[in-house]
Amino acid sequence: MEIRHLQTFQIVVEEQNLIQAAMRLNYSQPTVTKHLQHLEEEVGLPLFEKVDNRKKLTKTGEILYEHAKNILNELYTLQKKIKENKGEKQIIRVCGLDDYCDRFFLPQIIHFQKKNKNVLLEVYSVNSSDDTLKKVIHNEADFGIISGRPLPSDISYHCIDYDDLVLFASREVANDPSKKEEYLAKFPVLLDHRAPFIKFEVLKKGAQFPNAIHCDSDEGIKSAVLNQPYLGIIATGRIKKEIASETVTILETYSSNVPIKLIALTKNLSNPVFQDFYSLVSKASGS
The missing domain is CATH 3.40.190.10 (Periplasmic binding protein-like II)
Structure with a gap:
């Protein structure tokens, strides 16, 4: 079972649309379809079924989705720890709407990098708070800023405005x-x-x-x-x-x-560098 096939499956489930999933993955639509077909062949059971002209997960699909999320999260954590052990620069990925990145992340990144020269920060702009939340939940971003969304229990947050x-x-x-x-x-x-x-x-x-x-x-x-x-x-x-x-x-x-909430996966905040960045942005808001 290939990691890229699991990644494709996860994104298709979340987007509920093959075209949007293909755009997010930077794949062609036929490639996305092929990845799903390979998975179904390996599992030996259908992952989707049609209900009221819409594709929904079968029971097998639901089981695979839950495990795929855990596998991909653990893989990212493993890759990050190996890089740290090699002495490579640690990367912190942040995302949010343009305005949120400009107001809350960019002013603090300057101060943070002066004290943490071995840390690289990557800033990604997204179209909505829902996109931000998805990226943080699935470890595609380490920190995000969202407004007015309910949060799952494994997400830590601080109100910043x-x-x-x-x-x-x-x-x-x-x-x-x-x-x-x-x-x-x-x-x-x-x-x-x-x-x-x-x-x-x-x-x-x-x-x-x-x-x-x-x-x-x-x-x-x-x-x-x-x-x-x-x-x-x-x-x-x-x-x-x-x-x-x-x-x-x-x-x-x-x-x-x-x-307006600064969010991160709670388990990632056990990393002291991540905790320092989270505290810096939280305190700078004055909330």
């Missing part, structure tokens, strides 16, 4: 919050369809949108709303500059003080 979840528009499209219903009837609303937290907060307010367009990128939502006749749902941290310069209008606030 707070955001509001809002419906917004450019001033050119909408400049009077009292006319919100009129704007909703006239313009499509962009929202991240992969973020259960956003759906929950919007539904809790009883909001309904005649024309909703699902988008899986906060940056895409922001850019479209600023440049086209759209409304959008976003965390205020993504549009702080625009709010300050009054180039956007906040039409409604769905949730206030949404926590």
Whole structure:
């Protein structure tokens, strides 16, 4: 059973879409399909079944998925320890939305590297907090910053700031919050369809949108709303500059003080270097 086949299987299960899984893995779609076929041949049982025209894991698939996650996590930990034993530079990988990386990671990385010259830091930008959480859970990143997501028990976190979840528009499209219903009837609303937290907060307010367009990128939502006749749902941290310069209008606030969290796998914080970085970013927030 090849590691790359297990990696492909894990990503396909999480993305629930072959095309998105192929993009994330940087494989062609036929290669992804072939990896899954090889796994099924080795296991001797189907890993997926069709239910209501959707692919779902079989019982065998569920068992393999749980074990594949553990195997891949242990493999990463082993590779990291071997590198440390060789005296190679330790790598810390961090990820988050562009704005979160700029606000919380980059200012502290400068201070951290001055004291830890044998540590390399890699910063990755992602499209959503859900992508960040996935990367940390699956050891594709050591630290992440997310907003408003429930966390599994094996994740440690520290609240480093707070955001509001809002419906917004450019001033050119909408400049009077009292006319919100009129704007909703006239313009499509962009929202991240992969973020259960956003759906929950919007539904809790009883909001309904005649024309909703699902988008899986906060940056895409922001850019479209600023440049086209759209409304959008976003965390205020993504549009702080625009709010300050009054180039956007906040039409409604769905949730206030949404926590922004620094996250890491709890087991990784047993590494003193990781613990130092976690403490530095946590303390710098003043939370």
